Amino acid sequence: MTLPARPLRLATTDSGFDAALAARLHWSADTDAGIEQAVADILEDVRKRGDAAVLEYTNRFDMQAAAMADLQLKPSELKAAFDGLPPRQRAALESAAQRVRSYHVAQRKASGESWSYRDEDGTLLGQKVTPLDRVGIYVPGGKAAYPSSVLMNAIPAHVAGVGEIIMVVPTPRGEKNPLVLAAAHVAGVTRVFTIGGAQAVAALAYGTETVPRVDKVTGPGNAYVAAAKRRVFGQVGIDMIAGPSEILVLADGTTPPDWVAMDLFSQAEHDELAQSILLCPDANYIEQVQAAIDRMLGEMPRAEIIAKSLTGRGALIHTRSMEEACEISNRIAPEHLEIASRDPHRWEPLLRHAGAIFLGAYTSESLGDYCAGPNHVLPTSTTARFSSPLGVYDFQKRSSLIEVSEAGAQVLGTIAAELAYGEGLQAHARAAELRLKR
Numbered sequence: 001m002t003l004p005a006r007p008l009r010l011a012t013t014d015s016g017f018d019a020a021l022a023a024r025l026h027w028s029a030d031t032d033a034g035i036e037q038a039v040a041d042i043l044e045d046v047r048k049r050g051d052a053a054v055l056e057y058t059n060r061f062d063m064q065a066a067a068m069a070d071l072q073l074k075p076s077e078l079k080a081a082f083d084g085l086p087p088r089q090r091a092a093l094e095s096a097a098q099r100v101r102s103y104h105v106a107q108r109k110a111s112g113e114s115w116s117y118r119d120e121d122g123t124l125l126g127q128k129v130t131p132l133d134r135v136g137i138y139v140p141g142g143k144a145a146y147p148s149s150v151l152m153n154a155i156p157a158h159v160a161g162v163g164e165i166i167m168v169v170p171t172p173r174g175e176k177n178p179l180v181l182a183a184a185h186v187a188g189v190t191r192v193f194t195i196g197g198a199q200a201v202a203a204l205a206y207g208t209e210t211v212p213r214v215d216k217v218t219g220p221g222n223a224y225v226a227a228a229k230r231r232v233f234g235q236v237g238i239d240m241i242a243g244p245s246e247i248l249v250l251a252d253g254t255t256p257p258d259w260v261a262m263d264l265f266s267q268a269e270h271d272e273l274a275q276s277i278l279l280c281p282d283a284n285y286i287e288q289v290q291a292a293i294d295r296m297l298g299e300m301p302r303a304e305i306i307a308k309s310l311t312g313r314g315a316l317i318h319t320r321s322m323e324e325a326c327e328i329s330n331r332i333a334p335e336h337l338e339i340a341s342r343d344p345h346r347w348e349p350l351l352r353h354a355g356a357i358f359l360g361a362y363t364s365e366s367l368g369d370y371c372a373g374p375n376h377v378l379p380t381s382t383t384a385r386f387s388s389p390l391g392v393y394d395f396q397k398r399s400s401l402i403e404v405s406e407a408g409a410q411v412l413g414t415i416a417a418e419l420a421y422g423e424g425l426q427a428h429a430r431a432a433e434l435r436l437k438r
């Protein structure tokens with residue numbers, strides 16, 4: 001018997017609206033001291049004992065393996081998985097990969113190239129963009145398999161020109177998902193290890209006898225993975241700490257209610273802690289969406305998860321206007337924001353904070369999860385206020401370039417020496433002055 005799905009009903013005219021909304025949004029991964037301690041212990045153990053510790057934790061949490069060699073996949077195995085896919089699945093995977101690649105190539109052209117200019121005296125100033133040497137991509141695999149996450153992590157790394165892409169993915173009970181292996185083949189992953197959780201993040205961050213140490217770890221995962229990434233940051237780079245999935249639908253009442261209800265389901269089905277919110281100025285439309293939820297829930301194989309997510313964390317919010325709905329959406333800064341409106345471009349300029357914005361009734365968020373092109377690894381838990389989707393730029397770094405001409409040294413030397421004396425740093429001042437013409 002599936003529980004009913006009853007998202008919290010709020011109206012912005014309610015006296016306690018702000019507090020009720022804040023309470024519904026509250027989510028924090030670092031409140032679980034048990035997970036924090038377990039992860040700290042696992043990291044320390046892998047750092048000290050390397051392969052032996054990784055093997056032990058893999059046997060405890062995921063699958064039986066006798067040696068680390070059993071936890072590495074050969075390139076021929078990845079290719080065989082690709083060749084063995086049913087033709088329609090293979091075609092879908094290739095089309096999705098192609099679209100994700102094109103998008104990220106455009107992204108590199110727009111913001112990922114080196115640049116420089118010269119002052120009138122010939123001094124050159126610029127920025128050199130270089131790819132990371134070696135990255136680790138975490139592909140979640142505990143409760144579900146995510147071939148799309150292989151593409152979303154590996155393709156931007158590949159487009160950035162990363163030398164080696166090391167993928168980790170847990171395979172519970174040793175069951176390998178052929179689509180995940182095939183995606184690694186299509187996306188150009190260098191090596192794959194079937195390990196997961198905090199032990200996989202530790203192996204990538206510290207290196208073991210078998211797993212090479214990487215420069216950065218990217219990709220989503222559960223609370224153990226998130227806690228491990230937070231702790232290894234500094235030793236290696238990380239992309240972000242991604243929390244449970246979120247969708248916010250801003251509806252003016254012109255999109256069929258079934259479409260909106262299913263879009264709310266689409267993120268709720270990821271996780272009991274996922275968050276689905278509807279903002280709408282039309283009370284009657286909100287009733288129609290609730291009716292669609294009640295009608296369609298029973299058809300969903302993951303109805304239990306959806307019901308828990310919608311009842312525990314979801315909300316249907318009646319606003320005074322679409323303008324007010326946009327203002328509240330900015331406060332929430334959701335991972336995914338759908339503008340379910342006949343006139344999406346009227347509202348888009350009012351929206352400042354969101355991981356990804358989906359415009360118009362036909363732009364289902366789920367298309368973005370798989371194949372529209374943009375990345376599906378996005379900031380969650382209001383962090384879209386200050387962070388961006390995973391992209392080519394996460395796999396690159398920048399070095400400043402400075403070449404001062406003889407004429408430039410006369411101008412800059414005088415300025416630098418003056419400021420250096422002001423700071424009491426004589427060697428700095430003298431280094432600048434030695435290059436001045438007497």
Ligand SMILES: NC(=O)c1ccc[n+]([C@@H]2O[C@H](COP(=O)([O-])OP(=O)(O)OC[C@H]3O[C@@H](n4cnc5c(N)ncnc54)[C@H](O)[C@@H]3O)[C@@H](O)[C@H]2O)c1
Binds near residue numbers: 062220221222224225
């Ligand atoms: N933001 C995104 O782009 C995106 C994409 C896909 C999935 N996700 C999210 O990623 C998450 C994936 O979680 P998952 O659990 O399915 O897979 P996962 O791979 O993140 O975690 C599985 C690992 O957790 C570890 N683990 C489990 N129980 C443990 C315990 N008691 N002690 C220590 N370690 C333990 C195990 O080592 C196991 O390998 C979900 O929340 C999903 O919604 C996000």
Ligand SMILES: N[C@H](CO)Cc1c[nH]c[nH+]1
Binds near residue numbers: 146149244335369376
């Ligand atoms: N919606 C997830 C990110 O929040 C990504 C995903 C993968 N597969 C399906 N969905």
Ligand SMILES: [Zn+2]
Binds near residue numbers: 245
């Ligand atoms: Zn999704």
